[in-house]
Amino acid sequence: MNRRKFLATSLTASLTPLLPGCSRSQNPEPPRWEQSAYRKPKHSRVAILEAKNYEIPLADIISRGIELFHLDVKGKVVVLKPNLVEYDPAGVINTHPSVIAATIEVLRNRGASKVIVAEGPGHRRDNEYLLTASGLYDVLKEYTATYVDLDNDDARPIKVNSHFTGFPWLYLPETILQADLIISMPKLKTHHWAGATLSMKNFFGIIPSAIYGWPKNPLHWAGIANSIVDINSVLPIPQFAIVDGIVGMEGNGPIQGQAKHCGTFIFGDDLVAVDATAARLMMLEPTKIEYLAYAGKFLGNVMPSQIEQVGERIESYRKDFSVIPSFEHLKTT
Amino acid sequence: MVEKLIDFLLKSQNTDGGWGTVPGKRSQTEATALAILGLHAVKDNVTAQSLGRGLHWLIEQQQEDGSWPVTTQIRESSWSSTFAIVALTVMGSLGPQLQRGVQWLLAQKGQTASWRETLRYRWAPQTMPSLLNPSLQGWSWVPYSASWVEPTAYALIALKKLRPFLDNGHIRGRIHQGELLLYDRMCDSGGWNYGNKRVLGEILSPYPDTTAVTLVALQDRQTESANQRSFQALVKMLEQTHSGLTLSWAVICSSLYGQKSTSWQTLLTESYKRTGFLDETKPTSLALLALVDERVSAFRV
Numbered sequence: 214m215n216r217r218k219f220l221a222t223s224l225t226a227s228l229t230p231l232l233p234g235c236s237r238s239q240n241p242e243p244p245r246w247e248q249s250a251y252r253k254p255k256h257s258r259v260a261i262l263e264a265k266n267y268e269i270p271l272a273d274i275i276s277r278g279i280e281l282f283h284l285d286v287k288g289k290v291v292v293l294k295p296n297l298v299e300y301d302p303a304g305v306i307n308t309h310p311s312v313i314a315a316t317i318e319v320l321r322n323r324g325a326s327k328v329i330v331a332e333g334p335g336h337r338r339d340n341e342y343l344l345t346a347s348g349l350y351d352v353l354k355e356y357t358a359t360y361v362d363l364d365n366d367d368a369r370p371i372k373v374n375s376h377f378t379g380f381p382w383l384y385l386p387e388t389i390l391q392a393d394l395i396i397s398m399p400k401l402k403t404h405h406w407a408g409a410t411l412s413m414k415n416f417f418g419i420i421p422s423a424i425y426g427w428p429k430n431p432l433h434w435a436g437i438a439n440s441i442v443d444i445n446s447v448l449p450i451p452q453f454a455i456v457d458g459i460v461g462m463e464g465n466g467p468i469q470g471q472a473k474h475c476g477t478f479i480f481g482d483d484l485v486a487v488d489a490t491a492a493r494l495m496m497l498e499p500t501k502i503e504y505l506a507y508a509g510k511f512l513g514n515v516m517p518s519q520i521e522q523v524g525e526r527i528e529s530y531r532k533d534f535s536v537i538p539s540f541e542h543l544k545t546t
Numbered sequence: 547m548v549e550k551l552i553d554f555l556l557k558s559q560n561t562d563g564g565w566g567t568v569p570g571k572r573s574q575t576e577a578t579a580l581a582i583l584g585l586h587a588v589k590d591n592v593t594a595q596s597l598g599r600g601l602h603w604l605i606e607q608q609q610e611d612g613s614w615p616v617t618t619q620i621r622e623s624s625w626s627s628t629f630a631i632v633a634l635t636v637m638g639s640l641g642p643q644l645q646r647g648v649q650w651l652l653a654q655k656g657q658t659a660s661w662r663e664t665l666r667y668r669w670a671p672q673t674m675p676s677l678l679n680p681s682l683q684g685w686s687w688v689p690y691s692a693s694w695v696e697p698t699a700y701a702l703i704a705l706k707k708l709r710p711f712l713d714n715g716h717i718r719g720r721i722h723q724g725e726l727l728l729y730d731r732m733c734d735s736g737g738w739n740y741g742n743k744r745v746l747g748e749i750l751s752p753y754p755d756t757t758a759v760t761l762v763a764l765q766d767r768q769t770e771s772a773n774q775r776s777f778q779a780l781v782k783m784l785e786q787t788h789s790g791l792t793l794s795w796a797v798i799c800s801s802l803y804g805q806k807s808t809s810w811q812t813l814l815t816e817s818y819k820r821t822g823f824l825d826e827t828k829p830t831s832l833a834l835l836a837l838v839d840e841r842v843s844a845f846r847v
Contacts (some may be wrong), residue, residue: 430688537746
């Protein structure tokens, strides 16, 4: 399939009705995922741990969070995927560098053979600027950690076994494909196109912009929710999530919103459940967030009855995150 | 510093003759074309052999349709073809490869919006999620998708450099349309970002590197107020941004606009000392051009 057909297919897909097809008996639509893409567990666990600010010993908290899931990283190559989409000195756009530093430290202490920090910024091509301005460069230097620009990494096409975008395959970076574990480390933020941007949307950044452009235009054309689902379904390696919810962003996220203190980390190995819990923390109804509604059918759990909540009680840390008017319907109050 | 930059490029050249974005990665068209331009600016016996191998790689990678892929493994046509065209032009390789490349480039058109969106822009632009004229056609990153600022700027540089050889009504028309698109996408304060000046009513800020690249593409219209305003915006942004990529483009832009850039060159040297430009081929090559080629012949149109 050449590029014209590839994009034409994706455009057609974006115009198709957005209802899931697998469970519908009348008016049957083609299934939107293959059996091989199904990985929804019967039950999931999500942990919320308190972290009041970025100055406290974060490594202790992250270590506790990882321990709750018995995450075995010994001898493994682990890729940390923070959110480094853009930089604004007055904003809170990115995963805080202290969180990344603490995670590197914890993973090394637990025997990871290599910890790589990797990102493919969707807007900016100036990696040196993004890293130095955000403070991540100093962390990488201090910990002598490797950074990989996923936008320009070597890549190869991987067959997509869900059919939300219509892309028959997605190019994925070799750094991701060769890792043993990828940890999504998003910021707890609202998003002006998707409602919320959390651990699953964060994987937009693994799609190489050298192939898809800055911004990753074909993904937007195919629908952001559709793209989030297909990207997450195509990832062939184990995933874990650590959400930086110490200070999140409300309003016109993911770039121009306002800081919102929430004082938490959210951990989990079912990213759908992590995002659903994070949405509840932000007082957004996850079943109304389009990508979670899709993903909840076959990638992970959305319903509270299927998510075991450990650590802090969600009620104690729930914060009323404002959203732009078009997402008011997501609010639980 | 110049010697270090040259040494880096010579040592990081892949065995196939191309350059990756960083050492150890597969050869990439953009990185290779820029490395060729950087080493060509030096023009000495040490770089001659490396240049020849790089040029050979570039010519070998051209596809049947005249385009270049992003990297060796991906065979789809790509935006980076414009860099290959510029490199071949600068190297004086004006043969059939270049002609096929230009034909491919001229055939590429960013997608325009539907008539409904065009009407909406005309009658109720404030209701559009992104405030931009959807009927203007520049160049896209990916064939058959929307026009964006950077690929349009790169295409204009390539086509304007070739105007003395290939001037005709069609090329003039595409250049004119591309310029209209760039001015339409200009941020309210001057300068450019990836391609949106307003989203959902919020004013977006320009980026210094994109601003400098776009000003380079519009260098033959530098007396226009939009260019002057954007150059001032660039100067202001550079008070905060001191990276190799941005400073290199800024120095190149500044030279083309007849402005002094000594302080930016100093900052460029300091940036290299601090980060080594993250070992990236692109800023290394551009820095070489910025520091060595006073006439900036690589990007002069």
